[in-house]
Amino acid sequence: MTVPMASSFLQSESFIYVLYIIAFSLFIQGLRGLAGPTTAVRGNRIAAVGMAIAVIATLLKPDEGEWGLIALGVALGTAVGVPAARQVRMTAMPQMVALFNGVGGGAVFLIAWAEFRRTGGYSDIATYITIFSLFAAIVGSVSFWGSNIAFGKLQEIIPGRPITLGAGQQVVNGLLLVLALAGAIDIASGNHSEGIFIGVLVCAALLGNAVVLPIGGADMPVVISLLNAFTGLSAAATGVALNNPAMIVAGMIVGASGTILTNLMAVAMNRSIPAIVAGGFGGGGAVEGASGAGEHAGTVRSTTAADAAIQLAYANRVVIVPGYGMAVAQAQHAVRELTKELEDRGVEVSYAIHPVAGRMPGHMNVLLAEADVPYDQLKEMDEANPEFQRTDVSLVIGANDVTNPAAKNSPSSPIYGMPILEVSEGHSTIVIKRSMNPGFAGIENELYYDPKTTMLFGDAKTAVSEITAELAQI
Amino acid sequence: MILASVLTTNLAILVLAGFIGFVVISKVPNTLHTPLMSGTNAIHGIVLLGGLLLIGLSGNDTFNKVILVIAIVFGTINIVGGFLVTDRMLEMFKSKPKPKPGEDRDGHGPGGGGS
Numbered sequence: 084m085t086v087p088m089a090s091s092f093l094q095s096e097s098f099i100y101v102l103y104i105i106a107f108s109l110f111i112q113g114l115r116g117l118a119g120p121t122t123a124v125r126g127n128r129i130a131a132v133g134m135a136i137a138v139i140a141t142l143l144k145p146d147e148g149e150w151g152l153i154a155l156g157v158a159l160g161t162a163v164g165v166p167a168a169r170q171v172r173m174t175a176m177p178q179m180v181a182l183f184n185g186v187g188g189g190a191v192f193l194i195a196w197a198e199f200r201r202t203g204g205y206s207d208i209a210t211y212i213t214i215f216s217l218f219a220a221i222v223g224s225v226s227f228w229g230s231n232i233a234f235g236k237l238q239e240i241i242p243g244r245p246i247t248l249g250a251g252q253q254v255v256n257g258l259l260l261v262l263a264l265a266g267a268i269d270i271a272s273g274n275h276s277e278g279i280f281i282g283v284l285v286c287a288a289l290l291g292n293a294v295v296l297p298i299g300g301a302d303m304p305v306v307i308s309l310l311n312a313f314t315g316l317s318a319a320a321t322g323v324a325l326n327n328p329a330m331i332v333a334g335m336i337v338g339a340s341g342t343i344l345t346n347l348m349a350v351a352m353n354r355s356i357p358a359i360v361a362g363g364f365g366g367g368g369a370v371e372g373a374s375g376a377g378e379h380a381g382t383v384r385s386t387t388a389a390d391a392a393i394q395l396a397y398a399n400r401v402v403i404v405p406g407y408g409m410a411v412a413q414a415q416h417a418v419r420e421l422t423k424e425l426e427d428r429g430v431e432v433s434y435a436i437h438p439v440a441g442r443m444p445g446h447m448n449v450l451l452a453e454a455d456v457p458y459d460q461l462k463e464m465d466e467a468n469p470e471f472q473r474t475d476v477s478l479v480i481g482a483n484d485v486t487n488p489a490a491k492n493s494p495s496s497p498i499y500g501m502p503i504l505e506v507s508e509g510h511s512t513i514v515i516k517r518s519m520n521p522g523f524a525g526i527e528n529e530l531y532y533d534p535k536t537t538m539l540f541g542d543a544k545t546a547v548s549e550i551t552a553e554l555a556q557i
Numbered sequence: 558m559i560l561a562s563v564l565t566t567n568l569a570i571l572v573l574a575g576f577i578g579f580v581v582i583s584k585v586p587n588t589l590h591t592p593l594m595s596g597t598n599a600i601h602g603i604v605l606l607g608g609l610l611l612i613g614l615s616g617n618d619t620f621n622k623v624i625l626v627i628a629i630v631f632g633t634i635n636i637v638g639g640f641l642v643t644d645r646m647l648e649m650f651k652s653k654p655k656p657k658p659g660e661d662r663d664g665h666g667p668g669g670g671g672s
Contacts, residue, residue: 107574110600114581117596123589124647127596131640134603141606147613149622156608156626160633167634168641176646180595183638187601190631194607197624201616211564308594315601319574322603323567325610331567332574333603339578340597344590436588445591452649463588 094145100328102140107332109133114336120458137329173453174410177443178237181230181307184314188226191317192284195220198324204275215324217267220280221287222317226310228291233303233310236295247297253361259290294360302359304443305348309356312341348439383519386537388546391513392553394537398475400431402467404504405451408481408516410441412543415454418480421551422456428554433460435467435477435504437485464504471508479506479514479530481543487528497526512536515546592646599639605632 092098110133116126141147164183171179195216199205205213235241248255263286266279298306315337322330349356386394395401403422409415422432434451441447448461462470471477479486486506489496506512507530514536530536539546582593608628611617617625 111577111581114578114597114600117589117593118581118586120586120589120650123592123650124644127592127599127640127643127647130596130600134600134636134640137603137606138609141609144610144613147609149612152612152622152626153609153629156629157633160630161637163630164634164636164638165641168638168645171642173646173649176591176595176642179638179642180591180598183595183635183642184598184601186631187598187604187635190604190608190628190635193624193628193631194604194611197608197611197617197621197628200618200621200624201611201614209564311594311598311601314604315597318601318604318607319571321607323564323571325607326563326567327606327610328567328570330603330606331570332577333600335571335574336578336581337597337601339575340582340593343579343582344594344597347590441591443591443594445588445593448588449591449646449649458650461588463586 094143099140099143102136102143103327103329106133106137106140106329109136110333110336114340137333140329141327173450174413175238176449177304177307177446178234180311180443181234181237181303184307184311185227185230185234187314188223188230188310188317191223191314191321192220192227192287193223194321195223195324196280196284199270199280200277204277204280205270206275210271212324213271215320217271217283219317219320219324220284221263221267222313222320224284224287225291225294226313226317228288229295229310229313230291230307232292232295233307237303241296243299243303245297245299248293252293252297256290256293259286259293262286263290298359302354304439304446305345305354305356305359308341308345308348308443309360312338312345315339315341348443383531384534384537386513386539388539388549389553391537391539392550392557394511394513395425395430395476395478395550396428396554396557398430400474400476401425401433402462402471402474402477402506402509403432403434404477404479404482404486404506405434405436405447406440406480406482406485408483409543410446410450410481412481412545414480414542414544414547415450415456417544417547417551419451419454419456421547421554422460424551424554433462433467433470435462435464435471435506437464437482437504438502440482440485464502468505468508471505474509475511477506477509477512479512479516480547481515483516483528484526486530487526488533489526489529492529506530507533507535510535513539515539515541515543517542588650592643592650595639595643595646599636599643602632602636602639605629605636608632 109129113126113130113133116122116129198216202208236243263283266283269279295306315334319331319334319338322334345356349359403418425432434456436447441450451461484498486504487498488507490498490501490503493499512535514531516538531538608625612625
């Protein structure tokens with residue numbers, strides 16, 4: 084075995100292809116692992132190993148070169164990515180995912196652009212390669228800019244409320260899409276002008292901005308999930324254009340899973356994806372007028388931390404219903420303290436988790452796990468609902484629409500049919516909330532007017548800490 | 558002929574991968590959706606390969622090299638950041654003390670610990 088022979092075997096097309104097959108098998112196996120709580124950590128690592136193999140296989144290619152530039156790029160990416168991933172707070176996770184998704188989309192459209200320039204405007208290559216590369220360019224650009232806007236909104240750099248052009252919005256979006264497609268068709272039919280290509284990228288960029296800006300902050304997880312699927316699809320398209328099986332498989336399974344996730348989130352909120360993309364819902368806009376039940380006749384009874392503490396201390400069974408508001412106020416550790424205090428008094432405490440509590444499905448579980456809440460205290464909706472009837476006090480912290488009985492009782496309500504936590508079935512309810520402002524669905528919550536309900540107004544973290552302090556004095 | 562067969566093979570891979578994605582993912586419990594989104598997000602960092610492939614080919618002028626280095630930076634951030642963040646999230650679930658195996662058959666309710 085001479086060295087040249089060995090290296091020619093390692094660099095042979097078949098060997099590299101086999102490595103790609105191993106890599107995408109590991110991606111699939113890794114994803115299967117992510118499906119279960121006990122196998123998820125391993126699954127993620129298996130997928131990471133697959134990624135390492137795919138990268139090594141690519142570097143083995145005989146025509147690989149520019150090692151200095153590759154090293155530079157990888158080093159810079161690692162220097163940015165590792166600290167970002169290590170230091171991000173768990174509550175900021177959704178925007179971090181948005182950002183990582185955005186750079187993926189950015190890479191896709193840059194690669195398409197480089198391919199266009201390298202081949203002299205897609206001359207002398209198969210038409211299908213041009214088409215897939217153009218698809219990647221458009222979708223990648225939309226995903227990049229859309230994700231950045233989503234990041235900006237969640238990070239509150241950009242106002243979370245819908246920013247919209249009003250009725251003209253859909254016309255503008257449609258026009259941008261048509262322009263991008265027209266440019267792409269022009270290029271695919273033989274125009275080699277780079278100006279047109281850049282025009283396509285710009286139209287797609289504007290489209291990404293124009294689609295995400297009008298969407299309210301509360302719908303952002305669905306949007307990120309959708310854009311995640313988009314980036315996956317564009318990566319698969321890049322894979323077809325570059326004839327790379329690892330990219331095709333990895334991109335496509337992300338495209339498929341992202342679509343399912345998006346749909347699951349939308350269903351859990353009783354929203355349709357087209358309605359979310361049409362925007363304007365997350366506070367303000369036309370839909371708020373549809374609240375119908377609007378001016379509520381009932382009265383709201385407010386309470387104090389001391390009263391709430393007494394109520395909780397003498398309960399046998401307390402269910403905590405955490406929501407978006409708790410996540411925003413970073414109150415999960417304070418809630419855990421309260422739980423400990425109650426458990427020391429022999430109160431049975433559990434958490435009822437709505438599928439879309441927090442900012443993403445499962446986000447609340449992550450936040451509570453971070454605060455050391457035991458996994459077996461977390462009850463999913465189907466498990467929690469039958470138990471409300473024997474619950475003495477339900478403590479609703481920053482959750483709103485997911486507890487609204489209107490979703491069950493009033494067919495005229497915009498959220499009718501949305502699965503909810505049946506808090507109103509309990510013996511009594513304490514709601515911690517900043518104000519009487521409606522949730523992102525923009526509708527009144529009948530629960531607040533229920534005679535069994537008392538409201539404790541204030542910041543979730545402060546209010547919970549006050550209750551814990553009062554509890555200690557009883 | 559040859560081009561057509563490359564295209565059709567790749568299309569077959571594309572379609573099959575889509576079905577695999579649907580089948581594998583539809584079984585995931587709600588709790589794991591956020592880590593899953595983050596994990597799939599890391600996997601589409603595979604676009605890094607595109608940057609690596611193209612930068613080695615001939616015909617890249619300086620501007621193209623700049624674009625491709627940025628693409629490699631982006632792809633690397635996507636991969637490294639994505640997998641690390643997912644790992645951090647999942648470790649939180651894993652590190653929780655599990656109920657003792659023998660006690661499971663008594664029913665998993667916390668029982669009458671109080672009073």
